[in-house]
Amino acid sequence: MKLTNEQDAIINSTGDIKINAVAGSGKTSTIIEYASSRPKNSKILYIAFNKSVKLDAVNKFTSKKLYNVKVETAHSLSYRHIVSNSNYRITPHGYSTADVVGLLKIRSTGDSQTEFVFANHIKKFVSYFCNSDKGKVQELNYLDIISDDSAKLFVNKHYTQIEYQTRAFLNMMHRGEIDITHDFYLKKFQLSNPNLDYDYILFDEGQDASAAMLDVFLKQKATKVIVGDTHQQIYSWRFAVNSLAKVDFSSFLLSSSFRFSQEIADIAVEFLKYKKRFDNYQDVAVHGMGSNEEGKMKAVLARSNLGLLKEAIDYVTEKKNVNSIYFEGNINSYTYADEGASLYDVLNLYNKRRKVIKDKIIRSMKDIDELESYSRKTEDMQLGMMIDIVKKYKNEIPVILKTIKEKHIKDDKKEKAEIIFSTVHRCKGMEYDEVFLVNDFITEGRLEKLTNGKNKDEMSLIRLNEEINLLYVAVTRTKNILHIPESLLPKNFKPTPKIDVIFKTDEDSKKSNSQISQNEYSTANNKERKYSFEKSRIQNSRAYEPWTETLDRELLILFADGKEVHGLAHHFGRTGTAIIRRLKKLGMYVD
16 A cells, blocks of 8 residues: 555654544545554554444454454443443433433423423433533533523523433433433443553544543543544534544644545535634645546435435436435434434324324324424424425325335445435445535525624534535545535536536426426325226225235325225225225334
């Protein structure tokens, strides 16, 4: 491997260092060469960002016969020290807001849904503390991470009770009365002041480290190396901190990207310059050294689940000849919130079909407006996104999602997908031959309005910084071509052969506002069509015939539109039991 001068400088360095590495700059290869150049009898710990990165790193270090390198994630390291020889049990999926209500026996104060709002803030406060470097809950001000005005008002009014219940919940886990979370045992690991017996500790993705793990890292006697990219920090909403900015180590750069050309590097830098509006931004040099030829792997990248799902809906309804698509991560995760509430639950609330709603919180809401109010009070962005989708697509959702899932291919066939869909968070570390950006990222015009406003508190500036980072990460996923909406293009930036600008015409605008209602599955503006299916089915002529794709679509449309089971049974010439069984199979009915 031929090393650059920057890589040589890192490998020949001594003492504690930090490495700011631009996207695609070969930081893992550099770290491997750094480890390889250390004495063979030295003990080295490499802390990876997540399990998939860990497995990849194990293979790479092993292939180089670096058997003296131990690879861990922050959580696997913490687990070994805290959980392995204890009686603690771990909850695999954490606790939902409804779980917290039940465990702490929170009662409503009289106002609608206050017990759930309380529990949601307690949950967030627990996570905030577990990821912090503080020793006590009282050392944190939970209001520091709240930005929505209605949420601030609620927290201010009930702060003492929220803090008390947060401590009570942590104590229940500490005493083993309830199962512990993954964040909790990492926090206990930090508070135990562990001594890690290594000569070198290499900490990857330092821009998205938790303050708790950074505290553990900094207290070790080993020679410390922290590597990451300041401008790829996109997890502050999970209470991650930019460790590269917090450590006073000798600083090194990896500024040459082997992934993409200079044309992509130039537009990436232009986006980073947006930070000059609110930050002490220092110009960044990104050298595009990639010379990739056009390939087959194409990806649509969005800032949010909502933006991605809308794009996927447009794609499969307009391009009916596309047969294979792939979503990074579990495809079902795009229709479920972290706490388990599904898009179908929100749709059923919208249609006032409360008896088939699975999620306790959503089932307790009187209507969609109350759910929307709850999402604002708790700053639940995922729930807010699902509400937006339901309000836009309404009862077309079941059929459209069924179509998307039918076209989705398995993980081991990903490279054969005609198009890949992903949010930026899910594609971190990935690369594609061509990238199509969805028009849901922050624009230069929007940024100007926000930074010219009066309310520029620390939280809002952190979020603006991260919005720009999301755009930077998305752009730098491409190895070859970037397709970018005209509205996202920086002012005075001229397109190049590698940067294809997607211009939106007046006709496109009209189409985008009505395309779903005009497609073959549309039901919103054509009531007559919904119920004009073949009359012959009403009599029992097809009662024992197998369900077909056409029948399934018809069933989903009619059920989502409010037709009761007995009416569906009459319509399809089948028994009520057969209808319920089919709806369950399609994921639309619960007892």
